[in-house]
Amino acid sequence: MPAVRVLEESQRYKLDGSDDALFYNEPRFVHHLDAGFRARLTQLYRERIPPCAEVLDLMSSWVSHLPDDITYDTVVGHGLNDEELAANPSLDRHWVQNLNRDQVLPLENDSFDCTLIVAGWQYLQQPEAIAAELLRITRPRGQVIVAFSNRMFFTKAPQVWTDGDDRDHLSYVASVLMAQGWPKPEIVAEQTRGEGVMGLLGGKGDPFFAVVATKPLG
Secondary structure: OOOOOOHHHHHHHEEEEEEEEHHHOOOOOOOOOOOOHHHHHHHHHHHHOOOEEEEEEEEOOOOOOOOOOOOOOOEEEEEOOOOHHHOOHHHHHHHOOOOOOOOOOOOOOEEEEEEEOOHHHHHHOOOOHHHHHHHHEEEEEEEEEEOOOOOOOOOHHHHHHHOOOHHHHHHHHHHHHOOOOOOOOOEEEOOOOOOOHHHHHOOOOOOOOEEEEOOOOO
Protein backbone atom coordinates (compact mmCIF):
# COMPACT_ATOMS: atom_id res chain seq x y z
CA MET A 1 0.00 0.00 0.00
CA PRO A 2 1.50 3.38 -0.97
CA ALA A 3 2.27 5.84 1.80
CA VAL A 4 -0.23 8.62 2.49
CA ARG A 5 1.25 11.89 1.29
CA VAL A 6 1.56 14.70 3.82
CA LEU A 7 4.13 17.04 2.26
CA GLU A 8 3.90 19.12 -0.86
CA GLU A 9 6.73 18.67 -3.34
CA SER A 10 8.04 22.16 -2.53
CA GLN A 11 8.43 21.13 1.12
CA ARG A 12 10.84 18.36 0.11
CA TYR A 13 13.26 20.78 -1.58
CA LYS A 14 16.83 21.04 -0.22
CA LEU A 15 19.35 23.78 -0.92
CA ASP A 16 21.99 21.11 -1.50
CA GLY A 17 20.41 18.67 -3.88
CA SER A 18 23.52 16.58 -4.43
CA ASP A 19 23.61 12.91 -3.46
CA ASP A 20 23.55 12.61 0.33
CA ALA A 21 26.12 9.82 0.09
CA LEU A 22 28.67 12.40 -1.07
CA PHE A 23 27.96 14.66 1.91
CA TYR A 24 28.45 11.79 4.35
CA ASN A 25 31.34 10.16 2.49
CA GLU A 26 33.92 11.25 5.08
CA PRO A 27 33.32 10.00 8.64
CA ARG A 28 32.56 12.53 11.35
CA PHE A 29 33.64 11.15 14.71
CA VAL A 30 32.16 14.07 16.63
CA HIS A 31 29.07 14.61 18.77
CA HIS A 32 26.46 16.70 17.00
CA LEU A 33 24.48 17.24 20.23
CA ASP A 34 25.73 18.35 23.63
CA ALA A 35 26.20 16.27 26.78
CA GLY A 36 22.91 17.35 28.37
CA PHE A 37 20.92 16.24 25.34
CA ARG A 38 22.77 12.95 25.10
CA ALA A 39 22.22 12.19 28.80
CA ARG A 40 18.49 12.89 28.51
CA LEU A 41 18.28 10.68 25.42
CA THR A 42 20.00 7.78 27.20
CA GLN A 43 17.62 8.22 30.13
CA LEU A 44 14.64 8.03 27.76
CA TYR A 45 15.99 4.84 26.23
CA ARG A 46 16.51 3.35 29.69
CA GLU A 47 12.89 4.12 30.55
CA ARG A 48 11.32 2.90 27.31
CA ILE A 49 13.37 0.02 25.85
CA PRO A 50 13.27 -3.35 27.67
CA PRO A 51 16.54 -5.33 27.90
CA CYS A 52 15.07 -8.15 25.81
CA ALA A 53 14.32 -5.82 22.88
CA GLU A 54 15.48 -6.09 19.31
CA VAL A 55 16.44 -2.51 18.41
CA LEU A 56 16.92 -0.74 15.09
CA ASP A 57 19.05 2.41 15.16
CA LEU A 58 18.04 4.11 11.91
CA MET A 59 20.18 6.92 10.48
CA SER A 60 22.85 6.07 13.04
CA SER A 61 26.56 6.87 13.31
CA TRP A 62 29.48 5.90 15.56
CA VAL A 63 27.41 6.12 18.76
CA SER A 64 23.85 5.00 19.58
CA HIS A 65 23.37 6.64 23.03
CA LEU A 66 21.97 3.42 24.51
CA PRO A 67 22.69 2.73 28.21
CA ASP A 68 26.07 1.03 28.61
CA ASP A 69 24.86 -1.24 31.41
CA ILE A 70 21.91 -2.79 29.52
CA THR A 71 22.31 -5.58 26.99
CA TYR A 72 19.67 -5.83 24.28
CA ASP A 73 18.93 -8.96 22.27
CA THR A 74 20.00 -7.31 19.02
CA VAL A 75 20.93 -3.80 17.94
CA VAL A 76 21.00 -3.25 14.19
CA GLY A 77 22.32 -0.01 12.74
CA HIS A 78 21.71 1.85 9.51
CA GLY A 79 23.38 4.95 8.14
CA LEU A 80 25.26 6.54 5.27
CA ASN A 81 28.85 6.07 6.43
CA ASP A 82 30.12 2.52 6.81
CA GLU A 83 33.21 3.60 8.74
CA GLU A 84 31.14 5.35 11.41
CA LEU A 85 28.76 2.41 11.74
CA ALA A 86 31.62 -0.10 11.99
CA ALA A 87 33.06 1.92 14.90
CA ASN A 88 29.76 1.90 16.83
CA PRO A 89 30.21 -0.51 19.77
CA SER A 90 26.44 -0.88 20.32
CA LEU A 91 25.73 -2.43 16.93
CA ASP A 92 25.61 -6.16 16.27
CA ARG A 93 25.37 -5.55 12.53
CA HIS A 94 24.69 -2.67 10.17
CA TRP A 95 24.00 -1.67 6.60
CA VAL A 96 24.34 1.45 4.45
CA GLN A 97 21.38 2.86 2.51
CA ASN A 98 20.37 6.29 1.24
CA LEU A 99 16.79 6.68 2.44
CA ASN A 100 16.19 9.67 0.19
CA ARG A 101 16.86 7.42 -2.82
CA ASP A 102 15.39 4.13 -1.56
CA GLN A 103 12.80 3.98 1.21
CA VAL A 104 12.28 0.19 1.30
CA LEU A 105 14.00 -1.22 4.38
CA PRO A 106 15.60 -4.68 3.87
CA LEU A 107 13.89 -6.02 7.00
CA GLU A 108 11.14 -8.52 7.76
CA ASN A 109 7.66 -7.59 8.90
CA ASP A 110 7.21 -7.30 12.68
CA SER A 111 10.92 -7.82 13.32
CA PHE A 112 11.85 -5.01 15.75
CA ASP A 113 10.61 -3.87 19.14
CA CYS A 114 11.96 -0.34 18.89
CA THR A 115 13.38 1.94 16.21
CA LEU A 116 15.51 4.94 17.14
CA ILE A 117 16.04 8.01 14.93
CA VAL A 118 18.29 10.67 16.45
CA ALA A 119 18.83 13.98 14.65
CA GLY A 120 17.99 12.26 11.37
CA TRP A 121 14.32 12.79 10.59
CA GLN A 122 15.04 16.39 9.57
CA TYR A 123 16.91 15.13 6.48
CA LEU A 124 14.18 12.82 5.12
CA GLN A 125 12.61 13.95 1.87
CA GLN A 126 10.16 11.04 1.77
CA PRO A 127 9.24 10.72 5.47
CA GLU A 128 5.82 9.26 4.72
CA ALA A 129 7.34 6.17 3.09
CA ILE A 130 9.78 5.74 5.98
CA ALA A 131 6.98 6.04 8.56
CA ALA A 132 5.00 3.38 6.68
CA GLU A 133 8.03 1.09 6.57
CA LEU A 134 8.60 1.55 10.29
CA LEU A 135 5.01 0.51 10.96
CA ARG A 136 5.57 -2.60 8.83
CA ILE A 137 8.77 -3.75 10.58
CA THR A 138 7.65 -2.91 14.14
CA ARG A 139 6.05 -5.58 16.30
CA PRO A 140 2.70 -4.88 17.97
CA ARG A 141 3.28 -2.70 21.06
CA GLY A 142 6.69 -1.80 19.66
CA GLN A 143 7.81 1.81 19.47
CA VAL A 144 9.52 4.34 17.29
CA ILE A 145 11.42 7.10 19.09
CA VAL A 146 12.30 10.16 17.00
CA ALA A 147 14.59 12.55 18.90
CA PHE A 148 16.09 15.86 17.79
CA SER A 149 17.14 19.30 18.94
CA ASN A 150 17.37 22.65 17.16
CA ARG A 151 20.54 21.87 15.23
CA MET A 152 20.81 20.77 11.60
CA PHE A 153 22.95 20.80 8.49
CA PHE A 154 20.84 23.59 6.98
CA THR A 155 21.57 22.90 3.32
CA LYS A 156 20.71 19.19 3.65
CA ALA A 157 17.37 19.63 5.46
CA PRO A 158 14.22 19.90 3.34
CA GLN A 159 12.22 23.10 3.36
CA VAL A 160 9.52 21.73 5.68
CA TRP A 161 12.16 21.61 8.41
CA THR A 162 14.15 24.76 7.66
CA ASP A 163 10.97 26.86 7.50
CA GLY A 164 9.59 25.59 10.82
CA ASP A 165 10.30 26.19 14.50
CA ASP A 166 10.56 23.61 17.28
CA ARG A 167 6.79 23.36 17.73
CA ASP A 168 6.33 22.93 13.98
CA HIS A 169 8.92 20.13 13.93
CA LEU A 170 7.13 18.17 16.65
CA SER A 171 3.77 18.58 14.94
CA TYR A 172 5.22 17.64 11.57
CA VAL A 173 6.82 14.38 12.77
CA ALA A 174 3.65 13.40 14.61
CA SER A 175 1.42 14.17 11.62
CA VAL A 176 3.51 12.07 9.24
CA LEU A 177 3.48 9.10 11.62
CA MET A 178 -0.28 9.33 12.21
CA ALA A 179 -0.99 9.61 8.48
CA GLN A 180 0.63 6.19 8.00
CA GLY A 181 -1.39 4.52 10.75
CA TRP A 182 0.57 5.17 13.93
CA PRO A 183 -1.63 6.25 16.87
CA LYS A 184 -1.21 9.76 18.24
CA PRO A 185 2.36 9.91 19.58
CA GLU A 186 3.61 11.11 22.92
CA ILE A 187 5.52 14.39 22.73
CA VAL A 188 8.52 15.17 24.93
CA ALA A 189 9.84 18.76 24.97
CA GLU A 190 12.35 19.71 27.64
CA GLN A 191 15.22 22.11 28.25
CA THR A 192 18.57 20.60 29.22
CA ARG A 193 21.28 22.13 31.38
CA GLY A 194 24.42 23.52 29.81
CA GLU A 195 27.81 21.93 30.24
CA GLY A 196 30.46 22.89 32.79
CA VAL A 197 30.42 26.18 34.66
CA MET A 198 27.71 27.67 32.48
CA GLY A 199 25.39 24.83 33.42
CA LEU A 200 26.08 25.33 37.10
CA LEU A 201 25.16 28.98 36.67
CA GLY A 202 21.85 28.06 35.05
CA GLY A 203 22.97 28.10 31.43
CA LYS A 204 20.86 26.08 29.01
CA GLY A 205 22.02 23.28 26.73
CA ASP A 206 20.53 21.87 23.55
CA PRO A 207 16.74 21.59 23.91
CA PHE A 208 15.46 18.01 23.90
CA PHE A 209 12.53 16.96 21.74
CA ALA A 210 11.18 13.47 21.13
CA VAL A 211 8.17 11.96 19.42
CA VAL A 212 7.34 8.49 20.73
CA ALA A 213 4.76 6.36 18.89
CA THR A 214 3.56 2.87 19.84
CA LYS A 215 2.20 0.36 17.33
CA PRO A 216 -1.25 -0.94 18.30
CA LEU A 217 -1.96 -4.62 18.92
CA GLY A 218 -4.39 -5.04 16.09
